[in-house]
Amino acid sequence: MRDTLRWAYALNQWNVRLDVFVRHEDQQRALKTVSACGFDTIELASGTGRWDNISRPEVILTNHGSHAGFLDFLRRARVQGVSSMFWDPQAPAEEEEGYAFRSTADPDDADAIVEWSRPFVDFVAGVGAEQLVVRPVGSAWMTPPLDADGIKRVGDVWNRVGELTSAAGIGLAVHYDCLGAVHTEAELTGLLDATDPARVGFALDTAELTVGGIDPVAFYRAHADRVAHVHLKDTRHADTGEEYRMPGAESTMLKGGAGRRIERWFFELGTEGGLVDVPGFVAALREHDYPGWVVVESDHGGNPAELAMLNSWYLQHELGIAK
Amino acid sequence: MTAPERAIKWSYMDHWRSNGPSGPVDQWHSRKTMSAFLKQVKAVGFDAIDTFDFRIWQMYGDYGGPAKYQEMVQDHGLERIVNTFHAADYDVRNYAPHVPETHEAVFEDFRVTMGRWSEIRLDNIIVMPATLFYDMEPITEDKLKYSAECWNKVGEITAGFGVKLTCHHEFFCGIQSEPDIETFYSYTDPRYVNLFVDTAQHCIAGLDPVALYDRHAHRVSGFHFKDTRHVATGDDHRHRPDSEIMAPTTGKWFYEMGTDQGLVDFEAMMRAVRDNGYRGWISVEHDKANKEGGDYSESTAISRWYAKNVLEEIYR
Numbered sequence: 212m213r214d215t216l217r218w219a220y221a222l223n224q225w226n227v228r229l230d231v232f233v234r235h236e237d238q239q240r241a242l243k244t245v246s247a248c249g250f251d252t253i254e255l256a257s258g259t260g261r262w263d264n265i266s267r268p269e270v271i272l273t274n275h276g277s278h279a280g281f282l283d284f285l286r287r288a289r290v291q292g293v294s295s296m297f298w299d300p301q302a303p304a305e306e307e308e309g310y311a312f313r314s315t316a317d318p319d320d321a322d323a324i325v326e327w328s329r330p331f332v333d334f335v336a337g338v339g340a341e342q343l344v345v346r347p348v349g350s351a352w353m354t355p356p357l358d359a360d361g362i363k364r365v366g367d368v369w370n371r372v373g374e375l376t377s378a379a380g381i382g383l384a385v386h387y388d389c390l391g392a393v394h395t396e397a398e399l400t401g402l403l404d405a406t407d408p409a410r411v412g413f414a415l416d417t418a419e420l421t422v423g424g425i426d427p428v429a430f431y432r433a434h435a436d437r438v439a440h441v442h443l444k445d446t447r448h449a450d451t452g453e454e455y456r457m458p459g460a461e462s463t464m465l466k467g468g469a470g471r472r473i474e475r476w477f478f479e480l481g482t483e484g485g486l487v488d489v490p491g492f493v494a495a496l497r498e499h500d501y502p503g504w505v506v507v508e509s510d511h512g513g514n515p516a517e518l519a520m521l522n523s524w525y526l527q528h529e530l531g532i533a534k
Numbered sequence: 535m536t537a538p539e540r541a542i543k544w545s546y547m548d549h550w551r552s553n554g555p556s557g558p559v560d561q562w563h564s565r566k567t568m569s570a571f572l573k574q575v576k577a578v579g580f581d582a583i584d585t586f587d588f589r590i591w592q593m594y595g596d597y598g599g600p601a602k603y604q605e606m607v608q609d610h611g612l613e614r615i616v617n618t619f620h621a622a623d624y625d626v627r628n629y630a631p632h633v634p635e636t637h638e639a640v641f642e643d644f645r646v647t648m649g650r651w652s653e654i655r656l657d658n659i660i661v662m663p664a665t666l667f668y669d670m671e672p673i674t675e676d677k678l679k680y681s682a683e684c685w686n687k688v689g690e691i692t693a694g695f696g697v698k699l700t701c702h703h704e705f706f707c708g709i710q711s712e713p714d715i716e717t718f719y720s721y722t723d724p725r726y727v728n729l730f731v732d733t734a735q736h737c738i739a740g741l742d743p744v745a746l747y748d749r750h751a752h753r754v755s756g757f758h759f760k761d762t763r764h765v766a767t768g769d770d771h772r773h774r775p776d777s778e779i780m781a782p783t784t785g786k787w788f789y790e791m792g793t794d795q796g797l798v799d800f801e802a803m804m805r806a807v808r809d810n811g812y813r814g815w816i817s818v819e820h821d822k823a824n825k826e827g828g829d830y831s832e833s834t835a836i837s838r839w840y841a842k843n844v845l846e847e848i849y850r
Binding site: 289 | 570573574576578579610794829832834835838840842
């Protein structure tokens, strides 16, 4: 996209389970699709195990030999680089203590989580990406309620990781998601207050905030100085019934297993009935000369190629961005 | 500063399938699915679409006619409808180019058809110039001559509407071998009968599409750029209703250009397009892309990626 804003596309929707997005030619098809849609930069998401050869840093390097080798692989499809990588330390990884569950809310886990971040910090820096984007805390239904001290403990973990990212010359951005234990606007603001603005930024996801009951445009305007990264997608639903508190909310809420049984929460830009004011949000980014990446996602939305193409059309024809 | 005019523009031939709430559908399922189709085609950089003749009923029923449907196409950023494919259901009893007694029915069909399309500008009306192979065999010089005479007259009719008549040689039609194609064109009038080169169909029939194009470049009025991994063998070209679907050797004949193990040399094809001074539209096609796990959206994006990053480096 030829624009003053920098646009990237997230590959997460292609990699929906560990063994479906492994062959290099399949990855090349996704990369070419993204490229044809006008995006020359991608965001990666963390994974685990030998199948996740586009998700787990050590496995990527095993597959491609080096950071440069991986970049060469991307450039075969005319994708020039990586904007960012998403990492959730609460998601158990084979590489870290054999699928141990750890949480930033538990002070006993802090040292391990900081240590676990190192491969991601090294990889993000090695491929010339700009942001390590992290899930700051686990799901609310799995986490005891967080008071101010609890949020401070979470923030302290990310301050320590922020020291590593700063030393590596990259940014760290904590990402809000609609299931997280940091859920309300007050809690989210508390987390930002508990982190060092020099080392920890905010990854604003327009749909996740909207589902969580927070207006992304207003939140951005209030915290523009902290927003270091953006995920742009739409939703048709807000979680008006506190479904995020249901046990197993990843399935019961986000896959329609219970509650209002909504099977799909996230949608392409321009979707009918979308709740996100996408033009208003992008205009706000421009007003503030937002310097970071805007990563478009087709997260849990449907056919990944179709959604990338629909998102591209929206950027070109509704927002007037030249490809 | 305006961009220099391109010699080549890219059109998308409208085969499509997607999965919706009611199961697999094509883009004509609803205005919503049509809009999603047009957005995707435009998003990756196609300039226009081609369509099928038989869609005209949905254009009238759902959109108010070809002009109204084309307005919708244009509302999505695409230039227009460039070509239509006249998919006739040939029948040797009453509609067969090699059977002179049926020609008047063919002519009347085109008089009516061209009238229906006359509210928009088309470049080509594309036809398969023969019946199914086994409805025409043995292929004789007389049958090729009768077929040529039929299309000469049809071409005169379409020219009266400002549209070129152009022939697309499916590998399973009666005029698909190199000598038969050459004989057929030797009897046709170059003012009225053009060649539409489908790269995959000719490859499947065992022809080199680049060489065929070079021989007939002066009367080539368009292309379907698509790939294949297979050449027809044995009786592959003798299956009803058509061998693209029913040939026992091959479940999927067509792939998007740029596919691994593709038989079409697209770079040579594009050099030939350049060297012959062709200017105008190239249509991209990958019919039945969804077979065997394929996906139309992805194939469309990848084919456009290939056009932009490989073919436009040769000629644009």
